[in-house]
Amino acid sequence: MACHEIAALRIGMMNVLGIKDQSVIEHEKNEIGPEALSHPGPILSLTSANNFEDLIRFFEASLTDLEQKISALQSGDPKIPYYTSLLILTKKVELDLKNSAQSFKTLYLDLEEMHDLVHEIYPA
Template sequence: MSCYEIEALRLGLMNVLGTEDEHAREHAEQELEGHLEGPIEALAEAETLAAVERHLDAALVDLEEEIAATDESDPEYDYLRGRLVAVRDAERAVHRLSAQSESVLDGLGEAHDVLHETFPVEA
């Protein structure tokens, strides 16, 4: 069993961050072999944090639907529920990353404003 959402998220974040770890990329791609379609594929190919968040949300919807359609006596049921917990945790981490990135941008804007206030530029 594999956690397709997590592996696709890893690939998407590697794209966003410009990570060039070929071993990690190859491993994630092997885990996803035969499962690159729909939100999983879109997540793996995401190139922005906004796209990662959007496609991860869609992948979570699909996973929730899969759990709802799985009988509780199915041996895979508990694994699917555990997978959901892990993916929701990853979703929170991605939201924190986005919020922190926005905070960095805001801070840079403030630093720029202070610099111009301190050293006005004459046109």
Template sequence: MACHEIAALRLGLMKILGVDDEAEKAHELAELGPAAHEPGPLASLTKAADLDSLVKLFTTSLIDLNEKVARTGAGDPKLPYLRSLVVLTKKVELELRAQVEGLSRMNRELEEMHDLVHELFPAE
């Protein structure tokens, strides 16, 4: 059992952030295995073009994970791991949203600061 959602998210983040570490990419692709190339939210997440897509695709992957947990029998030895993965990925989802909201706020505040500079020092 692998943390496919986290591996896919890392690959998507690396793409968006411009991280070009082939060893890290290979590590995460190995973690994903065939899921990296199968149609679905995980493969799409690895190729996310922007933060909004990244958040949406990660959320979609969590829906799939929750459905997998719901289908897992009570006696399945993988169930505790899967439940732990749900908790981990929920925390990551909340942190990801907070980071995106923080960047959006920073962008808005930069505009406010820019306007203030022009108020204090009008263009001639």
């Protein structure tokens, strides 16, 4: 079992942040596996995300798939504790990702406000 959602998110985040570390990319792709990377879907899309909006959208879609996978498990399946833990982890990551995106939006807006303040203090 692998945390495909987390590995794919890490690759997508590398794209957004401009991190170019091929060894990490290969490690994460190995974690995901060739089957998940060869079929269209949220995991594959997440690996090619290049902005926060796409990261959030594709990560949320991958969580929907994860929830469906969990709901299909039979009672007593030995994978249930792992998938339950993974679901908790991914929910926390989803919240952190949304908060981070909001923080960057706030920073963007604050920069304009600070820029305007400088011009109020030192008119052109």
